Amino acid sequence: MKSKKMSSDKSIHSDEIIKIATGFHLSKILFAAVEFDIFSKIGRKKLQAKEIAKMCRLPVRSTTRLLNGNVAVGLLNYEKGKYSNSKVSEKYLIRGKKEYLGDLMKAYNNILYDKWGNLEEVIKSNKFQPVFGPQKDTIGNISKNIKIAEKAIMAQHNYSIKPAEELASKFDFSKYNTLLDLGGGSGILSITAVKKYPNLKAIVFDFPPVCKITRKVISKYKAGTKVKVIEGNILIDDFPKGADIILISGVLDGYDSKICRKIIKKSYDYLPSGGAIILKESIINDDRTSPLFPVLFSIALMIETEGGDARSRGEMTQWLKEAGFKKIRYKPLTGISGKFRNLGFLYAEK
Ligand SMILES: C[S@@+](CC[C@H](N)C(=O)[O-])C[C@H]1O[C@@H](n2cnc3c(N)ncnc32)[C@H](O)[C@@H]1O
CATH class of the missing domain: 1.10.10.10 (Winged helix-like DNA-binding domain superfamily/Winged helix DNA-binding domain)
Structure with a gap:
């Protein structure tokens, strides 16, 4: 022995x-x-x-x-x-390549690296570290400042190019007319979907400084006739009218669960009967200790946002049910990163 x-x-x-x-x-x-x-x-x-x-x-x-x-x-x-x-x-890592990750690396280096150095402070105070400006959390600063929005949104754009392709191939948008992309960022998910589905149009709804960048990206991808950009705040403003499907990608992770529930209920009330919702996130397991990437992401969100956290399938399913959505299903998006980032999307119908 x-x-x-x-x-x-x-x-x-x-x-x-x-x-x-x-x-x-x-x-x-x-x-x-x-x-x-x-x-x-x-x-x-x-x-x-x-x-x-x-x-x-x-x-x-x-x-x-x-x-x-x-x-x-x-x-x-x-x-x-x-x-x-x-x-x-x-x-x-070569500038100009379609899947260039350099902007994301620079965002990690210039925005987040020092903040992770203060992790003990975050744990002790149980509060986020203002990332860009003196007081606000990441979302607050993106909503106000074009320079900050540009850095953050282009980093996210790098990240979203491949999942956008995979989403457009794994979700059948052909039944729908207009996609409302809440917090659509650079617009790449909408752009990719409308390019694949000839009858689909899209509206990207985001903060005014972000929309300035979205318009540039849309014009670069020559998608201006099919993707509209509307400025606003998801939490305060009425959603732009006319959509029959809502996409919420990488937005719920920035807010606490109370706000997430409100966004999902507001989406339910907005949609016509038969309309659909898609929630796309890097998904943490229900016990919140794996996989590694979303677990670290949940710590990153604690460092840089007021109430953000990585989201699990279980909690998002619960929010969709509470709001009244039916036929809730899930698909993984493993194309870009195998299981490492554990990206996936839930979708449901009203
Ligand atoms: C992480 S990015 C995701 C962008 C895009 N959906 C994607 O997956 O590539 C989050 C986006 O949500 C937007 N956002 C967060 N809260 C918002 C709010 N209250 N109103 C409007 N946009 C918001 C941010 O400005 C940002 O563009």
């Missing part, structure tokens, strides 16, 4: 702790490389450290360390004294 216990103790390794402890090193080498735009500068080439340092106007010694770090984590390759992008970096 004793010897069995000893041998199993040997298999327990301090590396498990050290890997978690040094997680911030990993984030930061990625963020620094994105900030210096190293992946775009390398592009499809194979370059020496001194060439990359020169292009970035950085010292060779420190740049070499950063490059080596990125090789060690698999974001760069190193062969015969030259660095090149790994497959994943080539796809996601």
